[in-house]
Amino acid sequence: METVLQTDQATKAFEGFVAINNVSIDLKKGEKHAIIGPNGAGKTTLFNLITGHLSLDSGSVSFEGKDITGTAPHRIVKLGLARSFQRINIYPRMTVFENVQVALIARDGRSFHLFTLGHSLNREESAELLELVGLSDEAEEMAGELAYGKQKQLELAISLASNPRVLLLDEPTAGMSPAETVEAIKLIEEITEARGLALLFTEHDMGVVFGISDRISVLHHGELIFSGPPDHVREDPEVRRVYLGQSHGAA
């Protein structure tokens, strides 16, 4: 299978503390790849490195064969790589509709059109995206006033607006009730299937992880200690020692 996203010996330290150490992972086309690890293992940092939010100390990141090390986030997005955040990341004092619309305006390169009325741009497509994530009824509400789960859905819609081929989701179900989690995962699965997206995600809910991933990588103290199919991960002695040993009844 074709590799769409790859890090090669990525390393990042903060004032002496090594957050990511020599991590090389990859993501194949259409694959659902979960990254797990205890708190502070470096999962979010790794996402920040891939998406250009933080700069690498050494190593490289490539996307669809192109080296994107040191590329600014807004350029990486344009290449076809979108992400969501662990903490809610929407535009609270804009309507739900506008949240999505702005992303579409950016995708079409119209962010700097000073004299084109923004109101009428990308209306249909915005509506479609909201329909897709099930937020049509809330389109005119203020995003900041939505329920938590719906804000997560909105964030997904924003991420999808840039027509990505690869989606990075940082804890997509964090803070959700079990019922909401089921809904959210169903939605993510449907969308990635329908659009043929490759998915790289972190998740704390082991049920979700083992339920949908094609592959699981385990980070521990910034190092990659395992990468392989879900049924192998449980047998790996290193993983058992540092991670699953402390976990409770996965899957």
Place this chain on the structure above:
Amino acid sequence: MLAIGVEAMSMLSNPTFLFYQFMNSISLGMNLFIIATGLTLILGVLRVINFAHGAFFMFGAYVCWSTVTFLGGAVGSFWLGVVAAAVVLGAMAFVIERGLLRYLYGREHLTQLLFTFAIVLIVGDVAKMIWGTDQYNVPYPHGLGGAVDFGFAKYPSYPLLLCVIGLVVAVGMWLALSKTRWGRIIRAATQDREMLAALGMNVPLVYTGVFVIGSALAGIGGALAAPRVAVSPGMDATIIIECFIIVIIGGLGSLWGSFLGALALGFVTMFGTVIFPDWELVLAYILMLGLLLWRPWGLFGHEEEEPH
């Protein structure tokens, strides 16, 4: 003006003149440091740009004058005036912080900034209501109206004393910040405010304490400046900008940063006046901008984490 610039340049080769200029720079720097250190403390911990700091400075000078006058200029009355300025300004700050500012912490920076702007307007006028528009003269404290003889030159004793006080404040603050529990809390707060709450600290108390101490320092700075300048409305017009320059150069919340920043401003002002008499005012801003472009967070400042 060119010929006059040359005249000044030739004076720079005169060792006595150089000595004077050197001392002028340090004493100006130290006086500014005492005021600016309070501002940087508040800025570092509360993240509030306190525009009222200059007005507090002026208020401190007035309080000092009143004390000296009330005591009939007795020996030691000036020093009591300095203490009174610290106490009055501390009390004022307590009321302002607990009564008003407190309710604005959750809001945007702009709100807090404009809040302190409002305080400037109010405090300035309150001073005018209390003391009128007269100018007042605070005599040099007893025994400090003369000069110290260094053999090759004499230098006025009071500015020399300001240098010493500046150093004492710097070292005292440094000890307080690094050796006491409270100090360590405040220092931690300048770097990571969320950590405070996580450590179970009484955050509101820390904020009040810092605002009170910072404002008291402005009052002390005003009282200490009083013998050298006429105490009158408008004496606060430019001090706040000078303090900003210092804080920006040093980095928010950095004690030694503002110490160095104050010295740098002292030297640039004093030597700039001599070497570039036409552009001396511009030099201070160029110094600050140059530094900001090189180190946006100041000499000792810390890079801010992304706000998300």
Place this chain on the structure above:
Amino acid sequence: MQTGYKTTFWISCAIVLLLLLVPTLGSKYLIDLTTEILIYALFALSLNVLIGYSGNISFGHAAYFAIGGYSCAILLTTYELPLIISMPAAIILSGLAAAFVGYFCVKLTDIYFAMLTLAFGMLVWAVAFKWRAVTGGDDGFVGVNVPAFIDNRYGFFYFTLFVVTVSAALLWLICHSAFGRTLVAVRENRVRAGFVGVNTTRLRHTAFVVAGTFAGIAGSLFAMYNRGVYVESAFWTESGQVLIMALLGGLYSFFGPALGAAVLYTLQVGINQYTEYWPVVLGIILLIILMFLPDGIIGLAQKLRSQFSRKA
């Protein structure tokens, strides 16, 4: 066109029509006051592009107002150039100055951004102060030549009304454009906006330039209106003043700052006539707004309206 936009359009037309009638009321003072308010309204609207729409607190916005004013005055008077050259040149110069300063400022955010704008603003002040031969220094640049058609109260009023109306319309379009909408997104969440593909630094830089340019328009009008420019125009308190205007009216609405300018300016002139303690009155008004009306007058109006409609 959206219905909301239509309402705005007709209300704006009505306001402009009413303003056109001001000179017929026969009060010179009212004409002057309206002219001044119009100029300050434009100044406040320009600042709102930076603050309300992109969430950047500039404490040096007066610099571009002053650059526009000085340039226009100097080109008209010292170089005796016609208005048709001087004013556009002054506006372009303010825009260029904003482009230069903005380049450095937008690399920073929040408090650091505010302080850097303050520093650049004060640099402009210091230069104007010290460059006596060109700017008149502390005495100000007094005695600006203006062309005959605006060299009288009525002519200047209509000229100002025309320039401010066109400028406000342009600003409205910019604020409601694809760019304006993206700007709000950047204000709301800069990081997220970056991750949908917006070059947020460049976007903020553009906003900075737009704000500076329109401040320059206001500044050049002000110089011609007063037949003079003074260093105080560039001082930080002037930047503070226009910030208060914007905040008073309401940052998150397009016309709020203009309303704020009108109210604050009228108040200031008014209080000044009744008490020498006008700063304290202004300070207390400001405190009240900050503590109780975070979204300004417009915000209060909206709140009242929504409450009223809920009851009804």
Place this chain on the structure above:
Amino acid sequence: MKRLIANSETKDKLGARTKVAVAGAAALSVALLSGMGSAGAADIKIGVLYPISGGGAIYGGPAMRGHDLAVEEINATGGVLGSKFVTVARDSKINPAAAAAAAKELITKEGVNVILGGLASSVGLAISEVARREEVIYIATIPKTIKLTTSKLHPYVFRTASNTDFEGDAMAQIVKKVNGKKLCDIQLDYAYGHDLGDGIAKALPKHAPGANIVMKLRPKLGATDFNAYITQIMGAGCETVVSGLWGNHFVNFAKQAAPFGFFKDHVYITGGEIASHEVASKLAGDYPDNVWSNTYELWYHSPTGAHKKFQARLAKKAGTNATAMWPVLAYNGVMLYKAAVEKAGSTDAAKVIKAMEGLTIDTPMGSLTVDAKSHQTNTGQFWGPMKKQSGEAYRRMEPVTFVPPPSK
């Protein structure tokens, strides 16, 4: 338009400190717009601009007292041409922009017949520009920049104050008197300072051809730290300093320079009315030696009987015998306008201007004549050294010498 708030004129009086009332914004703006034409038709409205807030209030306050005294006296004797003088006062600050705006408002809204006052020279020039455009007479009672009556002269501006050329000439005479040779010139960096510097330089060859200015320093208006200037003057080796640092600037300079022994080694000749009682009394024991300066008026020195009477009335109003210098300036301005209106028989600006040109009036300081061409009065000043007085906390000028303006 209906008036909602009582006659604004009565409230505008500075003496009566208006209570700080947080009036509703709406009420205020209505009042603001409705204040137009609220004075009685017969009244003559006098617009007055002195600084009453910030750093200039120290001078503006006393000046207003003199102004009020003049208006009270005029009205007590039946006013002018059967009309009363009504004062409309505004804050000019030390800020030309604010003063210009206030002047404009006085003219267009209050419809004043004349504007009096101004303090800083920059403010005077700004008011003058408004007066020229609005075609209303402006009498500069305090600003001294020569430009007001030379390069920026126009039909509507008059000056009862001295000017920088008169002052410079008097200072050059003192340079001669103290046998000054090597001069340092320190002036504030604005109209007054620059023009006084020029005035001194112009007059030196005439009075003291042997004297030489070796250094010019220009600290900014509002400067508080003078150390760099003090040490430069010391380094330049001048034995005489000519200056125009006024008010607080002088206080700060003197306090900072004294510990260096500066006033032992230098004769300090200064304009800016440092010999006035208010500066002498404020500095009291800290007032330095070897200072020669000027003042328009001294409460303890009456050149005329008229001054004695004026001073007594002023002392009553001020509540102290030791009155300030500024009132007489404002007083004379009002009196000049009154005389001109009486002569013209009208308040019509063109007629009053005509009447004022060449007009001579009696003032507490002697007679004052307006030059028909330059619109400058022949205002002289007292000059002399400031001496310690036994039993007094403050210094006095001793001897007092009246220096008339230089003859052409």
